[in-house]
Amino acid sequence: MAVNGQDILSRNLPNINDLSVVSLTSNELTTLNNALSQAEREHGPAGLPMATVEVRIGSSLSSEDLLFGGVFAPYDAEVSMALNAGHPVVLGLNHALSSTVPVLGQRTVSLPLRLDGTGSVALGVMDLESQASVKALDLVVSNVTDTLVPGVDWVESVGSFDFAPLGITDALTHAKQSSWMVELHIAGAQQQSKLRCPVASLPITSTSLAACTASGTALLWFR
Numbered sequence: 691m692a693v694n695g696q697d698i699l700s701r702n703l704p705n706i707n708d709l710s711v712v713s714l715t716s717n718e719l720t721t722l723n724n725a726l727s728q729a730e731r732e733h734g735p736a737g738l739p740m741a742t743v744e745v746r747i748g749s750s751l752s753s754e755d756l757l758f759g760g761v762f763a764p765y766d767a768e769v770s771m772a773l774n775a776g777h778p779v780v781l782g783l784n785h786a787l788s789s790t791v792p793v794l795g796q797r798t799v800s801l802p803l804r805l806d807g808t809g810s811v812a813l814g815v816m817d818l819e820s821q822a823s824v825k826a827l828d829l830v831v832s833n834v835t836d837t838l839v840p841g842v843d844w845v846e847s848v849g850s851f852d853f854a855p856l857g858i859t860d861a862l863t864h865a866k867q868s869s870w871m872v873e874l875h876i877a878g879a880q881q882q883s884k885l886r887c888p889v890a891s892l893p894i895t896s897t898s899l900a901a902c903t904a905s906g907t908a909l910l911w912f913r
Contacts, residue, residue: 692744693725703747706756775821822855865889876909883907 691699699718704710714722722743731739747756773780779801786799803811827850833843853861866889874885887894887902894902 691722692746693722694729694742695744696725698722698725770816822857825852825855826850827852862889881907883909885909 691697698721699714701718703712726741726743729741731741733740733742745758747758775781783799783801787797790797790799801813803813805811829847829849831845831847833845835843851861853859853864856864858864870889871886872889872892873887874883876883883904883906885894885902885904887898891898891901
């Protein structure tokens with residue numbers, strides 16, 4: 691038996707005339723595990739590295755074919771993951787939590803897992819931390835009218851947010867220094883337009899528009 695091309699174990703086998711199961715002793719398992727812990731780990735998913743184990747069987751007395759059925763190597767691995775607030779899994783869970791209905795003060799979300807092979811997974815949340823965030827207070831939209839032709843009146847929207855949970859007193863300076871972005875998304879029956887700009891480029895003009903990312907139907911901006 692070899693790990694990453696290095697021989698680690700060798701033993702004599704009895705004559706094989708029928709189905710035979712070869713098991714490693716506790717000492718051989720210790721030798722194998724020690725070699726695996728020092729081997730180059732080129733395979734396996736993130737958090738569960740794996741190494742190549744090669745099993746060679748030969749005979750000096752017979753040239754008959756030998757059917758090798760496979761290797762049964764169960765393992766019990768502990769994978770620990772620490773995810774920050776910007777990780778896609780955390781963002782997905784936070785989004786799911788916001789859309790669930792609390793029951794007796796608790797919200798329940800599902801965390802799907804997909805396995806590449808047969809087996810089972812026991813998942814536990816060992817530690818959970820919450821972070822303060824900006825609190826949305828209200829959104830007021832004015833001058834909204836239904837017309838048969840394009841209107842010339844401005845549709846104004848004013849959103850109010852409370853930065854007190856973050857301990858921020860100067861919201862604009864904090865947003866600029868933290869490279870915050872604002873997004874305008876206008877959707878109609880046939881067309882839509884999306885504009886994403888850094889807070890530092892506000893107010894949006896024909897000049898500051900160069901710092902923004904636009905998609906969809908082009909918008910006209912006047913100073």
